[in-house]
Amino acid sequence: MTTTLEHGRPAISAVGLVKNFGKTRALDGFDLEVAPGTVFGLLGPNGAGKTTAVRIFTTLLEPDSGHAEVAGLDCVRDAHRLRSQIGLAGQYAAVDELLTGRENLEMVGRLYRLPRARARARAIDLLEQFGLSDAANRPARTYSGGMRRRLDLAASLIVTPPVLFLDEPTTGLDPRSRLSMWELIEKLREGGTTLLLTTQYLEEADYLADRIAVIDRGRTIAVGTADELKSQVGGERIELTLARGSDLDAAASALAPHVDGSVRIDGESRQLSAASANGARRLVDVVRDFDAAGIGIEDLAVRRPTLDDVFLTLTGHGAEEEAEAA
Amino acid sequence: MSASTATGGELARSDPERRHGWLYWQTSDAIVLTERALRHIPRNPELLIFSTIQPVMFVLLFRYVFGGAIRLPPGVSYVNYLMAGVFVQTVAFGSFTTGVGMAQDLQTGLIDRFRSLPMSRAAVLLGRTLSDLVRNTFTVAVMLGVGLLVGFNPQGGGLEIAGAIGLLLLMSFAFSWVGATVGLAVRNVEAVQSAGFIWLFPLTFASSAFVPTSSMPAGLRAFANNQPITHIINAVRDWSLGVPVGSNGWLAVVWCVGIVVVFVPLSVRLYRRAAST
Numbered sequence A: 001m002t003t004t005l006e007h008g009r010p011a012i013s014a015v016g017l018v019k020n021f022g023k024t025r026a027l028d029g030f031d032l033e034v035a036p037g038t039v040f041g042l043l044g045p046n047g048a049g050k051t052t053a054v055r056i057f058t059t060l061l062e063p064d065s066g067h068a069e070v071a072g073l074d075c076v077r078d079a080h081r082l083r084s085q086i087g088l089a090g091q092y093a094a095v096d097e098l099l100t101g102r103e104n105l106e107m108v109g110r111l112y113r114l115p116r117a118r119a120r121a122r123a124i125d126l127l128e129q130f131g132l133s134d135a136a137n138r139p140a141r142t143y144s145g146g147m148r149r150r151l152d153l154a155a156s157l158i159v160t161p162p163v164l165f166l167d168e169p170t171t172g173l174d175p176r177s178r179l180s181m182w183e184l185i186e187k188l189r190e191g192g193t194t195l196l197l198t199t200q201y202l203e204e205a206d207y208l209a210d211r212i213a214v215i216d217r218g219r220t221i222a223v224g225t226a227d228e229l230k231s232q233v234g235g236e237r238i239e240l241t242l243a244r245g246s247d248l249d250a251a252a253s254a255l256a257p258h259v260d261g262s263v264r265i266d267g268e269s270r271q272l273s274a275a276s277a278n279g280a281r282r283l284v285d286v287v288r289d290f291d292a293a294g295i296g297i298e299d300l301a302v303r304r305p306t307l308d309d310v311f312l313t314l315t316g317h318g319a320e321e322e323a324e325a326a
Numbered sequence B: 001m002s003a004s005t006a007t008g009g010e011l012a013r014s015d016p017e018r019r020h021g022w023l024y025w026q027t028s029d030a031i032v033l034t035e036r037a038l039r040h041i042p043r044n045p046e047l048l049i050f051s052t053i054q055p056v057m058f059v060l061l062f063r064y065v066f067g068g069a070i071r072l073p074p075g076v077s078y079v080n081y082l083m084a085g086v087f088v089q090t091v092a093f094g095s096f097t098t099g100v101g102m103a104q105d106l107q108t109g110l111i112d113r114f115r116s117l118p119m120s121r122a123a124v125l126l127g128r129t130l131s132d133l134v135r136n137t138f139t140v141a142v143m144l145g146v147g148l149l150v151g152f153n154p155q156g157g158g159l160e161i162a163g164a165i166g167l168l169l170l171m172s173f174a175f176s177w178v179g180a181t182v183g184l185a186v187r188n189v190e191a192v193q194s195a196g197f198i199w200l201f202p203l204t205f206a207s208s209a210f211v212p213t214s215s216m217p218a219g220l221r222a223f224a225n226n227q228p229i230t231h232i233i234n235a236v237r238d239w240s241l242g243v244p245v246g247s248n249g250w251l252a253v254v255w256c257v258g259i260v261v262v263f264v265p266l267s268v269r270l271y272r273r274a275a276s277t
Helices: A050-057 A079-085 A101-111 A116-129 A145-156 A175-190 A202-208 A226-232 A245-258 A279-293 A307-315 A319-325 B002-014 B022-043 B045-069 B078-107 B110-115 B123-149 B158-186 B189-205 B218-226 B228-241 B248-273
Strands: A012-021 A024-034 A039-043 A065-070 A086-089 A163-167 A194-199 A211-216 A219-224 A237-242 A260-266 A271-275 A297-303
Touching: A012 A050, A024 A039, A024 A050, A024 A065, A024 A211, A024 A219, A039 A050, A039 A202, A050 A065, A050 A163, A050 A194, A079 A086, A086 A145, A101 A116, A101 A145, A101 B022, A116 A145, A145 A163, A145 A175, A175 A194, A175 A202, A194 A202, A202 A307, A211 A226, A211 A307, A219 A226, A219 A307, A226 A307, A237 A245, A237 A279, A245 A260, A245 A271, A245 A279, A279 A297, B022 B045, B022 B123, B045 B078, B045 B123, B078 B110, B078 B123, B078 B158, B078 B189, B078 B228, B110 B123, B110 B248, B123 B158, B123 B248, B158 B189, B158 B228, B158 B248, B218 B228, B228 B248
Parallel strands: A039 A194, A039 A211, A086 A163, A163 A194
Antiparallel strands: A012 A024, A012 A065, A211 A219, A237 A271, A237 A297, A260 A271
16 A cells, blocks of 8 residues: 555655744754654654654645655655645644534545545545544534544545654543554554654653654654663663652662662652662662661662653653643 | 555555646635535524624614714715615625634644645635635625615616625625635634724725715825725615716726735735644
8 A cells, every 4th residue: 555655765754854933943953764664753842843843744834954755755845746645633633623523524535536425435434443433423523532533533544645644643632532542553553554653652652653763852862662762771770769758868879889870869759760780689789778777768669761761861851841841 | 444544555546636637626625615614604603693793783773873964965865875885894894704714724723634635725715715705695685684674775777786796796705815814814813803803994984885985084085085995885886776886886896806816826825834833
């Protein structure tokens, strides 16, 4: 089905993309390469430039400089031809609220140049696949957030384009709707579609994406599989919660000799954490030293790093705090 | 998903654009989007009701509140004078709806979806302007009914009445493109409404809609006598009352055509660059 995708050629590529909005530089030399048939996660806080990148790939914006290609077509020069090769589902489910679910899909089908009867058949088929058959003849304004998102995704799949862009497909969804969205994305991957999805949720990229690019302030700052990114932070982490908040400083100095790099302290939750290769073996020493120093431990664990740790290590700031500030 | 994947491959290869020409698809897309906007009308009855009540209110207020105080040339009743003004004002204010609709499509992200599709760049605008033409026709018909009830007595012949109606429809279409341009430029639904009042109130009141321009101070009179709304009102009024129309007829048509020629490319240009944020 990937008619325009050739082997060995990236399905999506960007070289040195720059995009300014007034004085704000949304993209600042953004690079990306996505192999055909893979799910690629673009991970970053609000305002990092994820949506701007997607808008350039989907021909909605022209870059100020740099080069972007999707399915072998230039995003600026071949914009019109490219539009029949891509699907886009946005972060604010772009459906017509006054039309019914079926009418929405039929309209998009006919705009993809399907004959009326084919567009109708395809709409009914997709409503069935996305569990919206019962709501097919209700206006979309009566749909829940999760249903709208599914309808929006269905609209982007009318012609099953070889390359699909999902901009924050689960933002604002309740946990159950998020899980069902994840299942849909998994199915699409199995069908051979190349998927670029943006997300602020670290566990989402970890779960869904074959490869991940971490993006911050308009640049790609790291690319790799989730495991590769995690190993950049230094393998396992020791994490412990103190019984008393007053022990924080003493605990940090007691922990320091047993770990690699700096100790991260969260005073509010009385938590300390730090990277430590062979964390499990060193745990015994940590417990002995803390015991000797009379520092009470409430909880103690060794865990593999999360993408949150990756983000903090790579950018010097957390993903969440930036998202809240924006 | 496997069934849908097969369909997709087949579609991607068939490339329908080679089977039909550019004009075919422009028309097809415009039909799809006009159908869409027409479906909106009965599903948003509040809009239809309020956009009809407002002009009816104007007819009644001007007819009975101001009518007695406004001096007209002998032999013309105020209600006969007034109706053309209210028709044109209603059609002018109808262009709000087009602007609000475009701003709504921007805000909900629908324009993003449309712009990412391999479709005509003018279809969304054409769909809105054509469906608003249908809605305006309905509103004008209701007002005509109310006008007849309060004493409006058109004396023009069939051809003249047809000319008046045709001009109103042409104006509705032309002003919808201005509304669409404002909607795409301003982008925010509430702001589009306020912006509409700012340019439409002076244009409709500083005209021959409710009072003869001869009663205005010289500077204002010069503006009122030479702006499009006055030409359109005078033409509609003369035709509906069976009075010789003079230069107002062709001036009104030239203004409407001129507005279309300027604002169609302008709004399409704004649409191409529109960003939903």
